[in-house]
Amino acid sequence: MSVASAGVLKERPRRFRSVLGALPRAFRAVINLSPLGRTNVGAVALHVVAEGVRMKIALVFLGLLAMIVLALPFSIKGDGSLTGAVQSYLSFSLSFTGFFLGVLTIFLSRSISDELVHRQSFLLFSKPLARWQYLVGKWTGMTIFNFVFLTFSFLCIYGMMHVIIRTKPPVEDSYTSGLTPTSKVDLERLAERKALIGDGTEPTQSADRLRLFTDVLTARHSTMFKVPDFTAVAEEEFEQRLREGFYDAATEPVDRAKEIERLKGKHEARWRIIPVFGQRVFEFENILCDRSPGHFIQLRYRAELYDYPPDEIFRSMWVVGDTGKGATQYVMLPRHIVGRFHTIKVPADCVAPDGTLTVLFSNVNPYADPTWFETPEPVFYNTLEITRDGVKCLFTVGSFEGNLLRLFVLMLCKLMFLAAVGVLMTSVFSYPVACLAAFVLYALAGLRSFMNESLEQFDKYDEPVTATMSAFFNAISSGDGAKASESFQTLAAELISGGLRLIFKVVPDFSYFDGVETLVNGENVSLVWVLQGVGELVVLQTACILGLSILLFYRREVSETSF
Amino acid sequence: MVTTVEKSVPVVQLAGVCKxxxxxWRRPRVPAxxxxxxxxxPGEVFGLLGPNGSGKSTTIKMLLGLLYPSKGRIAIFGRAPSDVAIKNRIGFLPEESYLYRFLDARETLDYFGRLxxxxxLVRRKRTDMLLEMVGLKHEARxxxxxxxxxxARRIGLAQAxxxxxxxxxxxxxTSGLDPLGTRQIKDLIRELGRxxxxxxxxxxxxxDVEDVCDRVxxxxxxxxxxxxxxxxxxSVRDKTQIITDQLSRQTIESIRDLVLRLEHKDVLDVSSPRTSLEEFFISIVEDARRANVATSGAAGAGALAEFLGGGKAGGAGDVIRQLESAADAAIDSAVVAPTPVRAPDEGPSRQVLEQLSRPRSEPTPASREPSSDVPAKTAAPVEADADVLRQLMSERTSPKRGSSS
Known part of the structure; x- marks a missing residue:
């Protein structure tokens, strides 16, 4: 190989590096203009960014992320509809973005342990750089890195979502529209009620496309219905059972409060089951929507049928609005595919002026009534169950873009917390151990709600540990091996559950702050929720973890113990 | 940067320091x-000598607050090493460069300058000057x-x-440096000391230490x-060494007789000093540079950066240039005849002998400010009086550097 060609070959990676180097230079220019640029924290932060964009693993992750975000629109199908495709794209791309940046944050934090192992710390701490400045600078750098790449990802996702909307044809599916064909309704029969079939407007675009904008690309506040209070019923039943000696045969004494709670649950579950021709009234409160003409609320529901009809279409009747409270009443006759969430759009004046909404649901098939429809549809009746989140009232409170922005903040809060965890771990442990510990914490945070449910099995061990210990020692001293063994098992279970509960107290619940599903469902990622995320994840937990890191790192000898 | 030093306060104080x-399990393992x-x-060039594992680096790490002493007291500029503010006045070059592999030289200096x-503007200017000084401006990116x-070592020095x-x-x-780099570092240390x-x-x-340090x-x-x-x-007090221009065999014999007659001692060795391999090497490299032979390594070092006090007459640049010309002379003389490198300007050899016969002067500490062309060490007193003629030739304990007298 000639010298000249060797030179050309060598130039290519240099050009590549210079392109990569342009990014930190751009960061530097921005940070230089800010007050942060004149501090040591800023200097360290900039360095983290410079390192981050040159880390091979970071490039691999960012490449994968770019591939997913940019390539997914051309391959995603969802449920076949335009709405489904957009929802699937948003769900996948946003979840992957959060996951990849989370993992990348943990990898980025290894720079602390790397600097200790490779002794760059000798140079750093021979400069006027306080230990807290170093750690806070690292955290700030990771946060800036995440901020930039999260911004970039969100912009790409938003742009590619519009590519899907423009390129993918909507699917015509009258069953998914939630609108009942007006031609088939005997309006005279419903004349006594001011019935409105459909949303009262002529759709100018396909139902699929319309659904995308009303169900996904919006920000709707959702309210759950008020579950009736079954306490009195449960107490009455308990007393009756007591009188009838129902509990006499019980092997253990019955706890009154627990039993009443159980009976309440039973009545609530029973209430959720709606038999054929049965009705339920759902009461909603605090629906603070604009009731003026042209505004709508949505009822989002999903019915689980005990047996599916042959055509998998569920027909029902909804009477929305209580005239007695000053609201306008509407009758809705939706036909929807079973097992999915569907939305019924109702004019907003169905909400009473006091913000309450009354909805009567009837498990009847009006389409089978020949007096209503000239060509009645096949009769199929079945018992159904409305799950806890089965019926929601939604009303628009903002835009999709605002929702996306708030989700961005929520995701950034999680990444800030993770960055703090990475700082803590890598300032205490060396790289592999630190990364492993940070990953475990990340996984725990993601699975916390699931783990909480798992821990509920330990609820039966509610005796104080001291009492169990004394029982254990008493059993040993009295020579009762069986009781000692039982006490020991109880003690172990109490200690394990206590330890796990303690851990979960300091580990945030990432699933609680996961706003992706909310956004995808077109529900409002509320500002209160975001502020709660900022307060819990950043102000409280991140600050505590960073404080702990500084405390532990303050007296650490940064030089290795060899000489 | 303020360069005044507090004369009253020692820059470094270690009192009964143990590590x-x-x-x-926190059990004592090794007393370092x-x-x-x-x-x-203040103003001293102090040498910390010792074989590997003698505790030099540990001492330095304790000075910088990278390690904490198990016992004893350490003060730098009268304050504890953990005091971040004093680090503004310290420059540190570790035993290996420990730089960031992914940064280029300019980014490295910029980062440390930020700290x-x-x-x-100052950062940029100093970065340029330091890159020029260590001869890496053309490889800065x-x-x-x-x-x-x-x-990397040169960049390490620049960041310090x-x-x-x-x-x-x-x-x-000087670890990892070629002889030329070693020479440049030593010159720089002398110049900074000045x-x-x-x-x-x-x-x-x-x-290295012998060449530049006042105290060790x-x-x-x-x-x-x-x-x-x-x-x-x-100092070897029972030997005397006299170096002069080449003498004739007859003169040498006369001196030998004189020493024997006056001191009743024999002249132990008479030889022509050789130039050192270091000088020879430097001259070869300098020749190559003058011929513009391409290299991807460091260029010739520039003058001491202006902000460090360079750019003035008698600065490091002058020193380096003088040393380089001395090296040229050395190679010339090495090829032609084994004569001293530096052109003699003290006069004839007789005059040297007369100078040597002047009254004894008390030994003084090595001057921290030697003349620009004579290293500090050479100011070390040579016990010379009239008796010296009786000890005209000393054993070969003298340095062989051509520039030393």
Whole structure:
């Protein structure tokens, strides 16, 4: 190989590096203009960014992320509809973005342990750089890195979502529209009620496309219905059972409060089951929507049928609005595919002026009534169950873009917390151990709600540990091996559950702050929720973890113990 | 950067300092430094000597607050090493460069400059000057991971000087450097010393220390074994060495007779000094540079950066240039005849003998400000009086450097 060609070959990676180097230079220019640029924290932060964009693993992750975000629109199908495709794209791309940046944050934090192992710390701490400045600078750098790449990802996702909307044809599916064909309704029969079939407007675009904008690309506040209070019923039943000696045969004494709670649950579950021709009234409160003409609320529901009809279409009747409270009443006759969430759009004046909404649901098939429809549809009746989140009232409170922005903040809060965890771990442990510990914490945070449910099995061990210990020692001293063994098992279970509960107290619940599903469902990622995320994840937990890191790192000898 | 030093306060004070490394269970494992007491005064070039594992680097790490002493007291500029503010006045070159492989030289210096909160313009200017000084301006945009060890070492030195430190700690500064680089570092140390910097030099390269240090401490097994001025420690009081221009055999015989007659002692050795391999090597490299032979390594070092006090008459640049011309002379003379490198300007050999016969002067510490062309060490007193004629020739304990007299 000639010298000249060797030179050309060598130039290519240099050009590549210079392109990569342009990014930190751009960061530097921005940070230089800010007050942060004149501090040591800023200097360290900039360095983290410079390192981050040159880390091979970071490039691999960012490449994968770019591939997913940019390539997914051309391959995603969802449920076949335009709405489904957009929802699937948003769900996948946003979840992957959060996951990849989370993992990348943990990898980025290894720079602390790397600097200790490779002794760059000798140079750093021979400069006027306080230990807290170093750690806070690292955290700030990771946060800036995440901020930039999260911004970039969100912009790409938003742009590619519009590519899907423009390129993918909507699917015509009258069953998914939630609108009942007006031609088939005997309006005279419903004349006594001011019935409105459909949303009262002529759709100018396909139902699929319309659904995308009303169900996904919006920000709707959702309210759950008020579950009736079954306490009195449960107490009455308990007393009756007591009188009838129902509990006499019980092997253990019955706890009154627990039993009443159980009976309440039973009545609530029973209430959720709606038999054929049965009705339920759902009461909603605090629906603070604009009731003026042209505004709508949505009822989002999903019915689980005990047996599916042959055509998998569920027909029902909804009477929305209580005239007695000053609201306008509407009758809705939706036909929807079973097992999915569907939305019924109702004019907003169905909400009473006091913000309450009354909805009567009837498990009847009006389409089978020949007096209503000239060509009645096949009769199929079945018992159904409305799950806890089965019926929601939604009303628009903002835009999709605002929702996306708030989700961005929520995701950034999680990444800030993770960055703090990475700082803590890598300032205490060396790289592999630190990364492993940070990953475990990340996984725990993601699975916390699931783990909480798992821990509920330990609820039966509610005796104080001291009492169990004394029982254990008493059993040993009295020579009762069986009781000692039982006490020991109880003690172990109490200690394990206590330890796990303690851990979960300091580990945030990432699933609680996961706003992706909310956004995808077109529900409002509320500002209160975001502020709660900022307060819990950043102000409280991140600050505590960073404080702990500084405390532990303050007296650490940064030089290795060899000489 | 303020370069005035507080004369009253020693720059470094160690009093009974011990450092014992412990194992995972906190059990004492290795005593790295034992009861070390020393002081480094402002403007001094102080050498910390010792073989590998003698505790030099541990001492330096304790000075910088990277390690904490198990016992004893350490003060730098009268304050604890953990005081972040004093680090503004310190420059540190570790035993290996420990730089970031993914940064280029300019980014590296910029980063460390930021940590001293230097304004952007000052940072840029100093970066340019330091890159020029260490001869890496043309490679400033190459990632340091691609640098040779010597080039990385030069950047390491540049980062140690970015804040124009009052106190410079150099741990094995010539490690990994070629002879030319070694020479340049030594020249730089001398020049910085001339500009009032206090320098702590740790090394086991004895020749390096000998060339530049005023005072040394020798450590072994973590304990201080010897300490003092180099001139005192190294002077061989029962021998006399006289170096002059080439003498004829007849004159040598006359001197031998004279010594025998007056002192009743024999002349032990008469020889022509050789130029050193270092000088020879430097001259070859300089010739190549003059011929513009391409290299991806460091270029010839530039003058001492202006902010460090360079750019003035008698600065490091002058020193380097003079040394380089001396090297040229050395190679010339090495090829033609084994004569001293430096052109003699003290007059004929008789005159030298007359000078040597002047009254004895008290030994003085090595001057921190030697003349620009004579290294500090050469100011070490040679006990010379009328009796010296009786000890005209000393044994070969004298340095062989051509520039020494």
């Amino acid at each position: 014992t490394f412990r194992d995972f 430094v034992v009861d070390l007491t020393l002081e480094v005064h 001293f909160r230097l304004p952007p 190459r990632p340091i991971g691609e640098y040779s060890k010597g080039m 000087l970015i804040n124009d430190p009052e106190f410079l700690i150099l741990d094995e500064p 500009h009032g910097k206090t320098i702590l030099l740790s090394s086991h390269m004895l020749a 401490t020798i450590l072994y097994g973590g304990r201080q074994r010897a300490a003092g001025h180099l001139a005192e420690l190294l």
